[in-house]
């Protein structure tokens with residue numbers, strides 16, 4: 638993947654993909670079985686969470702073999718929250734990572750700094766609850782390789798993401814930013830097609846919606862989500 642190209646090279650992946658396909662990211666994977674299910678079902682990105690307060694958190698020595706098991710063509714995304722350089726160093730030194738997802742309060746300057754330091758594409762998560770949140774997407778869109786347009790967490794939430802909450806998709810209906818973007822927040826196998834149709838998103842991200850309990854992924858739900866997303870037609 639080139640530095641500013643946010644699109645992983647899917648040409649040599651286990652599944653042939655069309656450039657027009659909806660790209661799916663399954664986030665918060667912890668078990669080899671679920672990594673394999675997501676890959677076989679056609680996920681374009683797999684997310685590994687490095688945030689100790691999360692039920693999806695992975696210690697680096699546990700994450701490394703999982704990341705190494707991912708075939709070429711499927712992007713491995715390391716999700717961190719306001720990580721220090723030391724923390725990012727330890728993740729990137731231990732396993733092959735294709736993209737860094739920043740899910741904290743990283744400033745645009747910090748996004749640019751991380752991008753330069755690691756030479757990896759960076760996806761910045763931005764929480765949306767109302768129209769006042771949209772300006773941040775413009776500013777981060779100028780420094781990040783991708784935007785993750787996610788639901789803003791409730792004020793008392795322990796997690797800054799992965800809360801299974803949706804926002805009003807009409808806020809981002811047919812919006813364009815300076816870089817590619819991914820829709821997230823409360824997506825499930827049952828609503829993802831409607832979310833794609835309404836927003837025009839070409840990429841979607843899910844965590845809670847393919848779980849039976851926080852942190853417990855389910856292969857059937859993963860397959861159902863990917864099939865529903867890739868079957869959706871964004872008008």
Ligand SMILES: O=C(O)c1ccccc1NCC(=O)[C@H](O)[C@H](O)COP(=O)(O)O
Pocket residue numbers: 664665684686688691692693694716718740787796797798799800801802803821822823824842843844845846
């Ligand atoms: O998933 C987590 O536990 C998590 C922890 C800390 C920061 C972000 C986290 N997840 C972010 C994601 O990428 C989720 O996929 C995204 O927020 C959507 O989550 P969900 O609404 O649960 O599908």
